[in-house]
Amino acid sequence: MNRTPWGYAADNGPACWASLDPGYRLCGCGTEQSPVDLVDARKAQLPPLRFDYGPTRAAIEDTGATVQFNPAPGRGLVIGRHRHELRQFHFHHASEHLVDGTRWPMELHLVHTDSKGGLAVVGVFIGEGEVNAAVEILWQALVDDPESLDHIDVDLAALLPATTKAWRYRGSLTTPPCSEGVSWIVLADILPLSARQIAAFTNYRPANCRPAQALGGRVLTIG
Ligand SMILES: [Zn+2]
16 A cells, blocks of 8 residues: 555656645755766765664564665764764665666665754665575565564664765755755665565565656766
8 A cells, every 4th residue: 555645656656746745846846856877976085984884673664665674773874973873774676876877776775864964865776696684684574564574683784885985966855855955875886686685676666766867067976
């Protein structure tokens, strides 16, 4: 059952979001929207990323658009010296960001907030490879009623690729209300999942990705 008025179908998909609710107007008229095609990035010395990830207990929430995992407090991301708490993570099929026009099979979004409510979202591209044991635990939630399963215990470090090289830019939430001012960090390395693991999510949510938005005058960096 879809609990949200917006979705990804012809009558409620990305092209319609702005007209579904006045609060979603940025989805149509925003100038710093996400996702984008990651191309022609400027190489830069950027504040280092330190993931304070590890084992956590996460509640499971069916948002309609995806299955979302809400970890217990205490895990986060330090950008330079600036700490952000991990609030939730979820998956898209196919990837929302593109790399020079190419889409990956899936994308993981790790959503963080700082003490002032500023949003930093880490995107991780997922490609086909070895089975991922942590995702095997997460996928227990891909059932008709995910909330029938109360929580899962998972090692968040297993959801990150080997290095922290990343594209960075200022963007938005990729779902309504498409709020702007989001610090986007899209990791350059891929997280492998097995073909069966990718297929399991694809069967659960056949398409939940927003098309690429214009970069406009924004600066895209990589480092
Ligand atoms: Zn997302």
